[in-house]
Amino acid sequence: MKQRTAWLLVLPMVGWLVFFYLLPLGAVALQSFHLVTPDYEIGKELTLENYRRAMNPDYYPVLLRSASYAAATTLACLVLGYPLAYFIALHGGRHKSLFLLLLMLPFWTSYLVRTYCWMTLLQTEGLINTVLFEPWLGRPLDMLATDGSVILGLTYGFLPFATLPISVALERIDRSLLEASADLGGSPLSTFLKVVLPLSRPGVIAATLLTFVPAMGDFVTPELLGGPSTITIGQAIQEQYLQLFDWPFGAALALLLMVLMLIGIALYLRLSGSERVLA
Amino acid sequence: MSRRSFLGCLATGALLSSCSLAPKTLNFYNWANYIGETTIPDFQKATGIRVNQDTFSSQDVLFAKLKIGLEGYDLVVATDYMVRRLIKHQLLAPMQGVSGLEGLLPRFQHKPWDPEHRFSVPYLWGTTGVAFNTTHARPVPDSLSVLWEPRYKNRIGMLNEKRDTIGAALLKLGLDGNSVRPEDLERAQRALLEQKPLVRKYSTDMIDDLVRQELHVALGYSGDVGQAHESLPEVGYVIPREGGYIWADNLCIPHDAPHYEAAIAFVNFVLKPEVAAAITNTVGYPNAVTRARELVDPRLLDNPLGYAPEQMLEQTIFQEDLGQGERLWDRVWEKVKLHSV
């Protein structure tokens, strides 16, 4: 009886997953096996043609670029987010919730609007150029539409996603372990390297996934801050859906990306030996 | 803000609220910033019909929504080639009870996409041509080839709309702007790939970039460039000597519109010269009502940004439905966008 009641509690969740996740995903998957007709209708016959087309070498550099952006973003988020999380978790004191609130504050504004703000900061006649580069170099720098501007925008957007799980992981570390390390002769640096860092690994792994995965598929940031040569796989998929109206091919691209990511995540979790840590 | 704003697309995704089912309402699906300042309140005052306006960022989004069968829209704004596609897909209702069609500019009467005006009424129109900044682009350009000049590297903007950008390449090469011949498209693709390293961005929202002088030369829509000109007088516009596109956005009624009568009432309202003129004066795009011409801001007359002079319009062509050939254009577009410089 108890067991059955417990199952009832999960039911809405299962329903949600089925209706809002599995069904649309199934529809996308199904669509990817059809061809779009010259009239932009979705054809009837089943084919692998979309997948064959997706193997087009034109997509390799795009995929590689997206992965590089995601990797650079993840790295930057970890490098910036870890000290931030460390400070909040270990030295935040009674202001801890205030710091977390400040970290989340940008979320109260639309991501789009915030990215738009970066556009105005980075543009040729933007604040950074007028205040920094023009007086310094005597000419403005082209910062928009570069790899750098895309990675900057992505890093800005995903920094909280990296900081929060690390902060949670750090907070969960028993303070007496830090004392034990110091007690056993561990200097602050070796305490950090030998105790804090390994114990925060679940947080770092979560932060990596939470940053890399969405950064890999993101299309808004490269659309706004990028240029013709920074096209990402997310933009390529979006293009198929909204510009070329080839939904089946877009679906095939999206599914391939998903499978690729799943394999990547599985490999990452195995290599980092984190199945146990996460469990 | 451009009528084709990427921001607008993402920010105003919400579909019409429950009030769409109430009597005396009209659900209008339009480009962003593409209506007169007081048109909607004036219409409501005159007829008692409440207007809910929703906006799209591209014709493809409009087509997608109608094709999926999202119900609720009573009136939509469709560009000429899209009208033909919507008719072909039987997504439009015939319009009955529209008066004033005979007062339309001859150029927009009985066009091939809807010769009898059964499904569409021209709303606003414009041209696709070359925008430039006179401070940076000298001599003043008159040709599409300026968009391929290396000295403007990283200051060139192209439209993120395959019809306009591939079309510009075709026209530049002296080919038919509606060609579906593979060899023509092959040449256009080569030209665009060659051009790509010079291009700052493919975008449908050029106004800001022109004003901020991020772009010095660009492929653009007349009315949008006109808005940029308002903010920065150095911004100019020309219909290139190789030719440009002329297009009309049309009012159409979806086949499943819940408030058909209200939609007809709105179409008739907009066809009134004073209403049409007010819309033009707000958005800068000319309208198709002949008698409205006398009422619009004189600065828009004989101006390529607004009512372009006749001899300029002589060089323009309409974007025709490409039929099965559109897939070829799609492949070229895909190739160009994916190409890594």
Add this chain to the structure above:
Amino acid sequence: MEELVVELVGVTKRFDRVTAVDNVTLQIRRGEFFSLLGPSGCGKTTSLRLVAGFEEPDQGEIRLDGKPVQSLPPYRRRVNTVFQSYALFPHLNVYDNVAFGLRRSSVPEAEIQTRVSQALELVRLPDLLARRTTELSGGQQQRVALARALVNQPQVLLLDEPMSALDPKLRRDMRTELKRLQKDLGITFVLVTHDQEEALSTSDRVAVMNAGKVEQVDAPRAIYERPATRFVADFIGTANFLPATVRAVNNGRSTVVLADGVSLVAPSAEKAPVGARVELSVRPERLWLTREPGSNGSNCLPARVVECTYMGPVTRYTVEVAEGVRLTTEQQNQDVVDGYQAGESVFLQWRPTSGTLLPAEAR
């Protein structure tokens, strides 16, 4: 003069407005088993943390081996701690936990191996090297924590309530084990505990703390038999208190008078001169009940049984010797078939040497 290894001189530590350690002076000798005993919040753990270096004193000096260390961080002090929660590193196995300290001081790996094995043998856990610490029982974890501290051969081993998480039987075994280790190794142990039995049974000397101050430092027997303050008498075991005034001091024996005029005899105390108001403290097990008054030189008070509780080996009686003055006593159930009944009039007796005179505390 024995060598002092840890000294606290006038040490005070405040947290916000709470004074956790209040002008404490303590001296701990090399090689002794020393306990800090007191109720929770008395400052014993803070004192230990001050020695370890986890806290800095607001005032006073802390010396290790005669050198002031109060400004040195913990990793520069040659003391090691066994934490109440053990604080074993969950990401390391048993071997790496024990080797942690040695690696920090760059001991060669070969030597580490020998010393870790020795340390684990010492705590009788030689076979669990590769085990994760989270897979160990509480008792095993505690042994690992001990080994991890001892392997560094500290000058002083600090133990913070190390046995509070163990079940009672294990706790008794561990007590013996700790005692044995301390004897064998000759390292100074400083044990913080709130468990008096633990402190008394293991330690060479015990410091009883209360409200941030040290009440008494003495050998276990002296702490129990000759408590210096009413707090110590009350906190260690149970005690009966009789308010009295010192009438005469003669040759190590003092005569005191109760409020109702009855005279009693007790060993003299320095802080209880003639005329002083005192409390005469007697442990319950030193009292015995009779139906007739005694005549062998014992102190004797007429009393009335208020309550009797049969507890198997003993029966506990609460008796009233005057209005509102109640004492408890425990009587062995040896051959008394029928004990005393509630309401019965009895006599309460004890040897004069069983009493302790304590200065009356201002209330």
